[in-house]
Amino acid sequence: DRTAVPGDLDVLVVGAGFSGLYSVYRLRELGFRVHGIDAGEDVGGVWYWNRYPGARCDIESVDYCYSFSDELVREWDWTERYPAQPEILRYINFVADKFELREDFTFGTRVDSVTWDEEDRRWHVTTDRGDDITVSHVIMATGQLAVPQLPDIPGIEDFEGRTLHTGAWPHEGVDVTDERVGVIGTGSSGVQVIPQLAKQAGHLTVLQRTAHFVMPAENHPLDREYAEDLKTRFEEYREIARHHPGGTHRKFGTSSALEVSDEELRASFDAYWDRGGPDVLAAYTDLRTDERAAERVGELVREKIRGIVHDPATAERLCPRGYPFGSKRLVLEIDYYTTYNRDNVDLVDVGADPIERIAPNGVVLRSGTEIELDTLVFATGFDALTGALFSANITGVGGLTLPDAWKDGPRTYLGVATHGFPNLYFVAGAGSPSVISNVLISIEQHVEWITDHIAWLRDHDLDRSEATEEAQDEWTHHVYETAAPTLFMKGNSWYLGANVPGKPRVFSLYLGGVGRYREVCDEVAARDYAGFATT
Numbered sequence: 001d002r003t004a005v006p007g008d009l010d011v012l013v014v015g016a017g018f019s020g021l022y023s024v025y026r027l028r029e030l031g032f033r034v035h036g037i038d039a040g041e042d043v044g045g046v047w048y049w050n051r052y053p054g055a056r057c058d059i060e061s062v063d064y065c066y067s068f069s070d071e072l073v074r075e076w077d078w079t080e081r082y083p084a085q086p087e088i089l090r091y092i093n094f095v096a097d098k099f100e101l102r103e104d105f106t107f108g109t110r111v112d113s114v115t116w117d118e119e120d121r122r123w124h125v126t127t128d129r130g131d132d133i134t135v136s137h138v139i140m141a142t143g144q145l146a147v148p149q150l151p152d153i154p155g156i157e158d159f160e161g162r163t164l165h166t167g168a169w170p171h172e173g174v175d176v177t178d179e180r181v182g183v184i185g186t187g188s189s190g191v192q193v194i195p196q197l198a199k200q201a202g203h204l205t206v207l208q209r210t211a212h213f214v215m216p217a218e219n220h221p222l223d224r225e226y227a228e229d230l231k232t233r234f235e236e237y238r239e240i241a242r243h244h245p246g247g248t249h250r251k252f253g254t255s256s257a258l259e260v261s262d263e264e265l266r267a268s269f270d271a272y273w274d275r276g277g278p279d280v281l282a283a284y285t286d287l288r289t290d291e292r293a294a295e296r297v298g299e300l301v302r303e304k305i306r307g308i309v310h311d312p313a314t315a316e317r318l319c320p321r322g323y324p325f326g327s328k329r330l331v332l333e334i335d336y337y338t339t340y341n342r343d344n345v346d347l348v349d350v351g352a353d354p355i356e357r358i359a360p361n362g363v364v365l366r367s368g369t370e371i372e373l374d375t376l377v378f379a380t381g382f383d384a385l386t387g388a389l390f391s392a393n394i395t396g397v398g399g400l401t402l403p404d405a406w407k408d409g410p411r412t413y414l415g416v417a418t419h420g421f422p423n424l425y426f427v428a429g430a431g432s433p434s435v436i437s438n439v440l441i442s443i444e445q446h447v448e449w450i451t452d453h454i455a456w457l458r459d460h461d462l463d464r465s466e467a468t469e470e471a472q473d474e475w476t477h478h479v480y481e482t483a484a485p486t487l488f489m490k491g492n493s494w495y496l497g498a499n500v501p502g503k504p505r506v507f508s509l510y511l512g513g514v515g516r517y518r519e520v521c522d523e524v525a526a527r528d529y530a531g532f533a534t535t
């Protein structure tokens with residue numbers, strides 16, 4: 001049975017992932033009448049939907065968790081270095097149970113429209129289940145990777161076999177035993193799902209357009225002694241991450257990758273490779289800004305691939321080329337490259353010979369090659385950052401819609417709010433460090449800041465808060481200017497909206513670092529929320 005949305009609310013939270021759950025928890029603590037809505041039938045957000053085999057976080061478990069409750073830290077034990085989706089979902093459920101959060105959520109309900117009423121100074125929110133909600137503040141805790149993106153290939157709907165998207169995987173699981181399976185997409189999701197499907201399928205064809213740079217995860221069970229020791233000093237450990245550029249404990253090198261000898265570079269790279277994880281990105285000062293520096297490391301990745309993959313032609317196809325190392329998200333792998341040594345796996349370069357159409361029985365390439373398939377898996381990513389916000393049909397002051405306001409890319413003040421949309425807040429999205437950092441650190445910081453702001457308004461008898469255009473222009477300029485000299489601009493990735501046809505190509509995540517960003521936000525709060533017009 002669906003929990004009814006209460007009629008009398010101060011704050012509506014959209015989303016029951018990490019952001020939404022913490023928002024509801026904190027607002028309840030602050031004495032607000034708050035309620036949450038989620039399209040899923042239960043808590044979990046991105047970890048509720050992404051149930052494909054192999055789904056795993058690329059941030060370490062001891063960092064990818066909440067820190068707001070000491071009791072929670074003490075009571076929960078992570079089992080692996082990089083947590084798998086089922087364990088993360090168990091954790092989120094544990095949190096929801098512990099703080100009795102489910103009772104303040106309505107599940108299986110999608111927001112249809114969010115409309116500002118200037119006279120009433122409140123939002124009117126409608127849902128696909130007929131709710132009509134009037135509320136002072138809305139927090140969009142809708143996540144950054146919530147809307148699965150299908151490629152623009154004709155004929156998808158004609159395919160007579162099974163089609164799946166990694167981001168909307170069936171909850172009952174999928175059995176592909178002995179089937180002919182195709183996977184389109186070799187980003188993080190593809191690299192994770194491919195080895196798992198290969199173990200079950202009769203034959204697996206990987207359709208790769210761009211080879212991504214992939215490093216070993218070197219995942220392993222967490223050493224209990226280490227984990228227990230960390231718990232005794234968790235607050236101190238976390239405080240370091242809160243002020244670290246990436247919200248982690250990654251160490252930064254101090255020399256240029258162009259200054260070191262080949263031997264030195266290789267020895268250092270080998271150590272990163274053997275240890276696993278993405279920390280090599282910080283090994284040298286210029287890997288994120290200088291293409292020649294990035295290329296030195298990129299070539300070492302290619303050498304590793306050639307050493308693992310037996311078939312030289314396949315190894316060459318797996319070697320990333322044409323864009324700098326580190327300019328797309330660095331993918332972590334478990335058994336990925338070795339999967340190509342299996343007899344039942346083929347790699348097809350659809351960069352060279354693009355997919356022309358999907359036919360009822362499989363995929364047809366431009367050359368005329370037909371690949372017959374029983375199951376076609378799209379690991380083609382998401383309409384990231386803005387997808388979920390735009391699908392909520394948000395209309396602000398004077399009838400301005402959010403897609404219109406952001407037609408050239410997201411414009412925010414501190415990532416938290418946008419001009420023309422008073423009392424509306426975004427958690428860990430565009431304009432903030434978001435998914436370019438340990439997003440759990442960013443979520444906690446955002447939720448605390450936003451809920452403090454709402455409490456401050458209440459305590460000052462104010463009922464309307466809107467980012468000023470000037471503050472927003474300045475911040476947006478700062479965000480874009482910070483990204484401009486980095487190699488991210490050359491990655492053609494979802495960070496730039498490159499995977500969604502027609503999406504403006506802007507890098508809208510804030511690269512100034514989590515620590516610096518926190519300082520800016522704290523300073524704004526200390527100056528009575530300068531840059532917000534509050535009345």
Ligand code: NA7
Nearest residue numbers: 151152185186187188189190209210329379380381382494
């Ligand atoms: P990504 O990283 O956006 O990867 C999508 C993949 O799909 C990528 O390899 C794309 O190739 C490929 N793709 C997209 N459209 C096509 C077409 N038309 N033909 C062939 N291949 C295509 O999504 P993920 O789900 O893997 O990961 C998203 C984030 O989730 C990840 O970064 C982590 O933060 C968690 P392309 O590179 O564009 O050539």
